[in-house]
Amino acid sequence: MVAADVGFAEASWIMVVKSLVIFAVILGLVPMILLLERKLLGRFQARYGPNRVGPKGLLQPLADVVKLLSKEAYKPDAAVPILWAIAPALVILSATATLAIIPFGDVADGNVGLYGIDVSIGILYAFAFGSISFYGLLLGGWSSGSKYSFMGAMRSAAQLISYEISMGLALLGVIMMAGSLSLVDIANAQADTIWYVIPQFVGFLIFMVAGFAETNRPPFDLPEADAELVAGYNTEYGGMRFGSYFMAEYMEMVVVSGIAAAMFLGGWHGPGPDWLGPIWMLAKIMVLICLFIWVRATLPRLRYDQLMSLGWKVLLPLATLNVLVTAVLVVVT
Amino acid sequence: MPDAPGLELIAHEINSRHEGAIVGTAFEHGQAVLLADPGLIRETLGFLRDEPAHAYRFLASVHGADYLPAAPRFAVHYELLNMPRVERLRVKALLADPGDDGLPELDSVVDLFPTADFQEREAHDFFGIVFRGHPDLRRILMPEDYVGWPQRRDFPIGGEPVIFTATEDTVPGWTR
Amino acid sequence: MEVERTKLRGLSPLDRPRSPAELRVRQLRARDMLRGDLEGADLDEYVESRVLTTTLERAQSWARGNSLFPATFGLACCAIEMMSMVSARYDTSRFGAEVFRASPRQADMLILSGRVSIKMAPVVRRIYDQMLEPKWVLSMGACSSSGGMFANYAVVQGADKFLPVDIHIPGCPPRPEALIYGILKLQRKVFGDPDLGWRERYRAGGTEEGRRPWKAGALPVERVGSAPAAGIVTGHGQPGAAQLDAPVGHPQLTGHEARDAYEEAEEDEPAAGPRPAVGWRDDA
C-alpha cells in the first residue's frame, strides 16, 4: 500500500467523477440514516417504526423528501428575506463540503484517492466548515423574526464557542501521535500500530461528546429543544428549507462519525482484502451513527447552564490535560 | 368537622369579637356552615385563621353560587380546613343582587389566603361578583371581552339546537 | 342516465376514467358533492381538473399521503388518546405519521383533539393559518366535530365552523385505532384529491397569516387581536398586554353564514388578482 503524499492530485476529470460519487453515496446515505433512526428508535421504544411505505418501509424517506419538496414555499412577514433564504443552504453546503475530507481508502492503483480531497490542513478544514455551518443556524434563527428562533440561534452560537475548542483539543493528541493533520495519514498511521481509540480514549470520549454538541443531537439539542423552544432556530421554516436543516443534521452526523472513524477507529483499515476498505469505513460510520441514535433514545436534554459548565469546566480542562500528557509521552518515546 | 354545638360556640365567639359578623349557622349532612355577613367577611375569615383555638389555616376552595329565586341571590362559599384536626368549616357569605347592571361586591381575602387569587377571579368570571381589593380582578377562564356572567342561573346554557332532518327547514341558514 | 351502483362503488379517484361513461359517473358524483352549483361546461371543467393527470402529481400525492406529520397540538381528553396513537401498541409510525412537529410550519396535519372553546377557536384558526399548504385537518372526537355533549355557551359547536375539516372521527374519545383509521382515510383522500378543490371553493387554501385576500372582518374569526399561538411574533417588542386585553373575535357565524358573509365582502371589494396555485407560491 502506497502512502499518498499530501498534495497528491489526480486528473481533474477523476476529481469530478469522485466528487459526484461521494456526493451520491452520502446523499443516498442520509435518507437511509433517517429511516434507520426512525426504525431504531422504534425498536428502542418497543414498537416497529415505519414499515408500510414500500417494502419494509424503505420508501419512507423518499416520501418525506418529496412531500417536503412539494410543500408551499413561504416566508414570514417579519423575516429578513435573503438571509432567511440562504441560511439553510449554508448549512447544507458546509456539511457537504466537510464530507470531502473523509477518506474511504487510500490511493488505489496509484492514481485515484478514495476521498474527496486530501488537504494538508486536514482536520482544520473540517473545523472551518463546521464553524460556517453554525452561521446557518444563527442566521436562520435570527432572521426568522420569531422569538423562539432567536433564542435557538443564541443558544447555538453559545454552544459553538463552548464545544469547538474542546473538540479541537481532543483531536490534538491524535495529531501529535500521527504527526500529520491529514486524515489519510492519520488513518494509515493506525494501520501500523493500534487504533488511536485505545491510547487516546479520553480524547475519543471528548470528541464524541463535543460531536454530539456540534451536530445539535440530543442530549445537546438545545438550539431546537422542542419542549422549550417549539422548534428552536427552525421554528419558522417549513417545506424543503426545514428539510435542509433536517438533512444537514444527519450529514453532520456522518461527518463527525467519519472523522471519528478515521482518527480513532483506524479509518478504512480492517481485516480482509484491501477492496473492503470503503466498506469497513462505512460500517464504522454506521456503528457510530447508531450510537448517536441510541443516545437520543436514552438521555434527557441538558440545561443551558449545565451545557456551558460541562463544556468549559469539564471537557476543556480534560482535553487540555489529555494534550499535555500526550505531548509528554510523545516527546519521551 | 366541628359538631353543631361547637359551631354555635364558634359563631358566638366571632360575634362577640366582631358584632354581627355571623348571621346564622347551619349543620347538615355532618357539614358545618357559618353564614357570614358579607361586610365583615375579612374579619370572620381572619379570626378563624389566626385564632389559635380554631386555626383554619387552609382554604380548600372558594366558589360562588347563584340561588336565583331566593332573596339574597348570590353566595360565596369558603371551604376552610384545619389540617391537624382534620376539621372542615364552610363560611357562606350571602350577597344580594343590586339589581339593574350593578354587581354584588365582597371584600377580597387574597392577602389572608393567597390561594383565593385564582378562585376569586373564577367566581368573578362566572357570577360577576366583584371582590374589592383583589390585585388583578379580570376574567380568568372566559375570553377577556366576553359579555355576561355565564354561570348565573338566568344566563342561558347556550349551544345550538340539534338539527334533524325533520327540523332542518326551521333552522335559518342551514339549508339553501 | 342510469348509473349502476356497483360502478359507483368500484371507482377510485386515483384511476384515470376508462370510458366516457365512467367520466359521466364521476361528473354526477361531483355534482352531488357540489349540490348543483355548477352545470354544463363548468362542471366538466371542474371534474377534469379533479382527475389526476400526470405521474408527477401521482407521485406527489403518494408522498404527501405517506408522510403526514401531525402538529403537536392537544386540546383536551382526546389529546391523551392522540398521544396513545404513537405508543407501542398502536404505533402510527408504521404509516409514517408519528413525527409530531411542534412548529405548525412543519406540520401537515392538524388533529383537533378535543373540545374547541370560543377562547381557543381563534388560536386554532391561527395555527391552521400558520401551517403551510397542503395541509389537512382531522377533527377527532365528538366535541370538535359537532360540539358533542357540550352544547353550551363556551364550546364552538363543531370545528368546521371556522376550519375546513377533512375527516371527522367519531367517539368520545375515539380509540387510537379509530384515529389511525381516520388517518388512513385521510391518506386515501390525499392520494386521490391532490389539488384540494373544495378548499379553494371555501377559500380555505393558502391562508397563511398576513396574506388574506378577503376583507378583514368578514372571516369567521377576525384577525385583530386573535391570541397568538406558539409565541410567533411579527413585530418588535410586541408585548403581552395587548394580546391579553385586545378584543378577540369569536366565531358566531355558522359555516354557511360565514361563507355568505365573505362572498358578500368579496362583492364589495374583489380580492386583488387571481390566487396562485396552491402549493407553489414563491416568496421571492
Next chain:
Amino acid sequence: MNPTTRAPDYADTVRTPEELGRDAIGRTEAQVIGTSPIERTAIEREEELFTINMGPHHPATHGVLRLLVSLEGEVVRDLKPVMGYVHTGIEKSCEDKSYWKAIPFIERMDYLAYYSNMAAFCGAAETLLDLEIPPRAAWLRILHLELNRIHSHLVGLGTSALDLGAISMFWYCFRERDTILDLFEMSSGQRMHTRYFQVGGVAEDIPVGFARKVREFCALMPGRIAEYEALLDHNEIFLQRMKDVGIVPRERLLELGVTGPLLRAAGEPWDLRKVEHALPYADFEFDVPIGTVGDNWDRYRVRLAEMRESVRIIEQAVDGLPEGSWIADERHVVLPPRHELATSMEALIQHFKLVTEGFRVPPGEAYFPVEGPRGEYGVFLVADGSAKPARVHMRDPSFVNLQALREMCVGGYVADLIANLAMLDPILGGIDR
C-alpha cells in the same frame, strides 16, 4: 411592521406599537405583568427583558395553557399563566342534567383522573341523599381510584420525561398505561371516561377474570417501576435537571392551597385517604410517601413511590374484595336490576322514571373532597329538591396548584420552567373545566 405597507383593508385593524403596548383600559405591559418587588426591578430594567408567549399551542404546556414569560437571557424573571382555552362550561351544563347524567360531564373535567372526579361527585350526591354505599362498591371504587392514580402518574411521568428530552420513557409509560386501560375497559367497556361510578355504588360488578388480570398487573407493575428507576434515577443529566429545582417551601405551598404529591414532596404528609373516611381507606395498609426538600426530584420520587403504594392497595383490594351487592339497595335512586325488568312491572316503571326524570335529591349543600392523583378533588353540590343539581362546582387541584408555578419558576431557567410545569403536572381540562 409598518402599517402603511399593508393593504388598505387592514388599516382599521393594524395596531401601532403604541397601541400594542397600551391596551383598551390603559394598562401598560409592566402593569399587566405585575407589581411585586421582583417585578418592579424587572420593570426598571424593562429593556433587558424579553417577553415570550408560551402557548396556548406549545409542546410542553401539557395542553393549552398559555404562559407569558419575561426572560432575562435564559432566566425567567416573571411568569403569568393565562388559561381558559379549554373552558367547556361543564359546571353549567351539569345544571341542566339530572344527577346521573351529570356524571359523564364531571369525568371529562380532569381527563386523567376521571375516577376521582366521579368519586367526588357521587360522594357529594350520596352525602345529600344520606346514602350509604355497600362495602363491595366502596372497595371497587378504591380499586379503580388507585388504578386511575397509577394511570395518571404514568402519563405525567411519560410526558415529563418527554419534556426533559428522555423520549423513550414516554413509550414505556404508555405501554403500562394501556395495560391499565384494558382493565378499565374490562370493568366498564370504555378506555377513558368510563362512567363506572354511580350514585349509590358502581355501575356494574367486575366481570369474571378481572381479578386475575388485576393480580397480573400488580405482579408486573413493581418491576416496571424498577425499570423506570433504572433508566432515570442513575442518569446524571436527569439528576442534574431535577435536583434543587423549583423549590417552594412547605408553608408557602400551604398558603397557596397546593395539595397532592406537590405538597407531600415538600414534606407535608397530607393525604385525604388517611384522614377522611368517606371511603374505607382505613382498612388498607399503605404508606404516604413524602419528600424532604420539595424540589422536582422529590416530586418525581413521591409519584413513583405513590405508584408502588397504589399497587399495594390494589392488591389488598382485590384480595379482600367483600361479597355482596355492588350498588345500594335504594330503589328511589338506583336502577332496578336488569333481570327484574322482564318480570316486574314496578321495576320497569321505576327504571323508566329514573332514566327519563332521574331521582330527586333533597335540598341542601355538600362539599365532598377526594384525594386524586393531583390532590384534592372536591365537588361542591347545591341541590334544590329537583332532579337536577342547582350548582356543581369542582375544586380542581390543577387549578389551585397552578398558582404555585410562578414561585417555582421565577429566577430559574427556561428549561427549568418546563421541568417545573411537567412536575406540577397540570391537566388543563381540570383547570378550565
